[in-house]
Amino acid sequence: MEPPVPLPVEQAIRKLGSDISLARRRRHISQASLAERMGASLSTVRRMEKGDLRVPIHFFARALHVFGEIQSLENLLDTAKDDIGLTLMDENLPKRVRSKAGTSGAL
Amino acid sequence: MEPPVPLPVEQAIRKLGSDISLARRRRHISQASLAERMGASLSTVRRMEKGDLRVPIHFFARALHVFGEIQSLENLLDTAKDDIGLTLMDENLPKRVRSKAGTSGAL
DNA sequence: ATATAAACACCCCTATCGGGACACTTAATA
């Protein structure tokens, strides 16, 4: 009922986790200390650094916040840089997307 | 037992959610279709676009993957751009961080 | 070399989340 996670997705999350670990060590913060500052438990910090797929997004965001890097999350899919999507101008962006026939959408 | 989410964190996640919604509409994909392509349920897509704090990270990653933007997640905390942390060279980065006295770490 | 705390690996329990269903509103086509 929940398809397997695509490999690229798995890899990206794992890398994010180890980058968090890296950023933490660079700042001389222990896992326990990071947990405290984030408002999370030690086990959650571990799971996060290990790249656990099911850790809620807000924990990752909290970690970034501790590192003063919360903007990078905000600008993750920054509309300005979203070249592909820019085929359509934002002005006439539909609030709802409707497919012509039975088509369920297009890329 | 779980401190409230800092406002900046909440805002960042909300913005990410609406950016996903924007990217989706730009590509003329319905929520249902995105859900299918992501391998998630419709309700999850909705929660995600609304900025639900507790949606697991992998769902966000899956969405980015559908949009062909998975790299942006990988490079989220890219070590190269992590200026603050660069005070310490990576070569002699400790695997474990140890505080001098009872200090629980430093920023 | 030694002491010690950081990091890691489990486990359990319970709060919570994702999936699915239903009803309603409303925007986009014909």
Added chain:
DNA sequence: TATTAAGTGTCCCGATAGGGGTGTTTATAT
């Protein structure tokens, strides 16, 4: 304008993940 599907809100239930504990390994500061 009429049609109809997209988007939204709410609820319930079963699955599961986070918190917290215990025990072990091991890197680092003395």
